[in-house]
Amino acid sequence: MSAQSFSFPLSEGPGASGAPRRVALIGSTGSIGTQGLDVIAKAPGRFTAVALSGGSNLELLARQAVATRAEAVGSAAGTTAQLAAALDAACATASVPRSGAGAYRPELFTGPEAAAAIAGWPDADVVLNGITGSIGLAPTLAALDAGHLLALANKESLIVGGALVKDAAAPGQIVPVDSEHSALAQALRSGGEREVARLIVTASGGPFRGRARAELATVTPEQALAHPTWDMGRVVTTNSATMVNKALEVIEAHLLFDIPLERIEPVVHPQSIVHSMVEFVDGSIMAQASPPDMRLPIALGIGWPHRVPGAASAVDFTQAAQWTFEPLDEDTFGAIRLAKQAAAASPTHMAVYNAANEEAVEAFHDRRIGFLDIVDAVAAVVEDYDAAAVTGGELSVEAVLAAEAWARRHARARWSGPSRDRGNGHNA
Ligand SMILES: NC(=O)C1=CN([C@@H]2O[C@H](COP(=O)(O)OP(=O)(O)OC[C@H]3O[C@@H](n4cnc5c(N)ncnc54)[C@H](OP(=O)(O)O)[C@@H]3O)[C@@H](O)[C@H]2O)C=CC1
Ligand SMILES: CC(=O)[C@@H](O)[C@H](O)COP(=O)(O)O
Numbered sequence: 365m366s367a368q369s370f371s372f373p374l375s376e377g378p379g380a381s382g383a384p385r386r387v388a389l390i391g392s393t394g395s396i397g398t399q400g401l402d403v404i405a406k407a408p409g410r411f412t413a414v415a416l417s418g419g420s421n422l423e424l425l426a427r428q429a430v431a432t433r434a435e436a437v438g439s440a441a442g443t444t445a446q447l448a449a450a451l452d453a454a455c456a457t458a459s460v461p462r463s464g465a466g467a468y469r470p471e472l473f474t475g476p477e478a479a480a481a482i483a484g485w486p487d488a489d490v491v492l493n494g495i496t497g498s499i500g501l502a503p504t505l506a507a508l509d510a511g512h513l514l515a516l517a518n519k520e521s522l523i524v525g526g527a528l529v530k531d532a533a534a535p536g537q538i539v540p541v542d543s544e545h546s547a548l549a550q551a552l553r554s555g556g557e558r559e560v561a562r563l564i565v566t567a568s569g570g571p572f573r574g575r576a577r578a579e580l581a582t583v584t585p586e587q588a589l590a591h592p593t594w595d596m597g598r599v600v601t602t603n604s605a606t607m608v609n610k611a612l613e614v615i616e617a618h619l620l621f622d623i624p625l626e627r628i629e630p631v632v633h634p635q636s637i638v639h640s641m642v643e644f645v646d647g648s649i650m651a652q653a654s655p656p657d658m659r660l661p662i663a664l665g666i667g668w669p670h671r672v673p674g675a676a677s678a679v680d681f682t683q684a685a686q687w688t689f690e691p692l693d694e695d696t697f698g699a700i701r702l703a704k705q706a707a708a709a710s711p712t713h714m715a716v717y718n719a720a721n722e723e724a725v726e727a728f729h730d731r732r733i734g735f736l737d738i739v740d741a742v743a744a745v746v747e748d749y750d751a752a753a754v755t756g757g758e759l760s761v762e763a764v765l766a767a768e769a770w771a772r773r774h775a776r777a778r779w780s781g782p783s784r785d786r787g788n789g790h791n792a
């Protein structure tokens with residue numbers, strides 16, 4: 365590891381100064397966010413939530429704010445009046461005053477800039493970015509700019525920002541929360557950069573493991589959301605089914621750990637117990653293993669470099685179990701090969717890949733396109749993309765946004781018009 369040596373000079377935080385580490389949660393109402401709040405609630409001496417940001421679920425966001433007494437609350441979706449009304453209701457339910465002595469009056473942010481305002485909240489030490497999609501780029505950059513430790517679940521921001529995000533980060537300022545990359549960061553603690561031969565990224569295989577391409581033509585959104593081992597948000601779960609998640613994770617590992625793409629390999633491990641492995645030059649492999657529970661990498665991410673006792677349960681070896689591994693079928697699931705080609709093509713090709721995928725996932729859930737059309741659309745949009753024409757070949761926030769806008773437009777043009785019958789019996 366060079367660029368990300370995981371030695372960010374944050375004050376020791378929990379334990380050392382006696383004060384809990386102050387956490388801002390971006391996407392607090394989602395799967396990562398709610399689990400992050402659970403970790404924080406169970407370790408009050410180590411962590412306190414000081415700022416929260418959500419999307420459209422104002423009611424849950426307000427309840428979280430009242431429960432944590434967060435100093436700042438942001439919502440991308442509502443108006444300030446709507447957020448204030450949600451807080452009024454949550455306070456009334458919890459018998460917390462909104463005026464007078466002991467009143468709860470957090471600072472409110474609403475609109476598209478709210479998440480970045482929360483990520484840059486000056487009173488925070490650590491930001492857990494658990495937003496979904498490349499919309500997480502602005503809060504990622506805001507957290508880094510504010511000098512906060514960034515516990516990163518939102519892989520899309522690193523992937524679309526690439527060198528922009530890496531250059532904005534001090535060494536070790538980004539700590540991965542994605543389970544595979546948390547595993548790799550842990551395994552890399554046992555060896556130096558020059559000793560690393562390969563990174564081996566495990567994949568559950570998703571709900572369609574073992575199926576041939578022809579068998580995937582008519583699978584439904586409901587089937588795609590039936591993840592075998594993890595309970596996650598809709599986009600990442602769909603990405604697991606298409607293997608786009610693994611494709612993004614291979615690029616994420618390359619960016620985080622500075623290992624060339626040809627030395628990062630996926631392997632299917634259906635039990636999701638081994639979260640990834642590092643192979644060293646002498647043939648030794650270090651693996652991180654724990655039952656599938658994001659509270660472990662979240663706790664380690666916000667508490668880095670310290671482990672949080674009891675964050676999650678360990679593997680129970682009194683029960684018989686099998687851990688199996690098999691090669692990933694890259695012919696049926698072409699998303700990884702496609703991402704490696706895109707990442708090598710230009711600094712904004714992965715922004716195009718990701719934006720086209722976000723649009724295609726939405727279209728699949730709207731039943732405008734079929735399952736196989738998702739990666740086919742990403743491939744076609746990436747193929748048509750001319751980085752020099754769209755961005756002048758540059759890498760800047762504006763170039764990323766231009767590339768994304770181009771990709772979203774071109775992806776949508778493929779399925780514009782009324783929803784069509786995909787013959788899967790689940791059409792709107
Ligand atoms: N869930 C998991 O176990 C894992 C997730 N990840 C990654 O973590 C990230 C979050 O995933 P997950 O928690 O599953 O997703 P969810 O869909 O469960 O949650 C997404 C969060 O982002 C908020 N949000 C969505 N759109 C916007 C927007 N435009 N502006 C502001 N906030 C918005 C949502 O708010 P609201 O609901 O209020 O609208 C919600 O709080 C993804 O990048 C995913 O790949 C990585 C590893 C594991
Ligand atoms: C928990 C987590 O990190 C997810 O990204 C998970 O890896 C998805 O499972 P797949 O291995 O099926 O993509």
Ligand SMILES: [Mn+2]
Nearest residue numbers: 542543544613
């Ligand atoms: Mn993952």
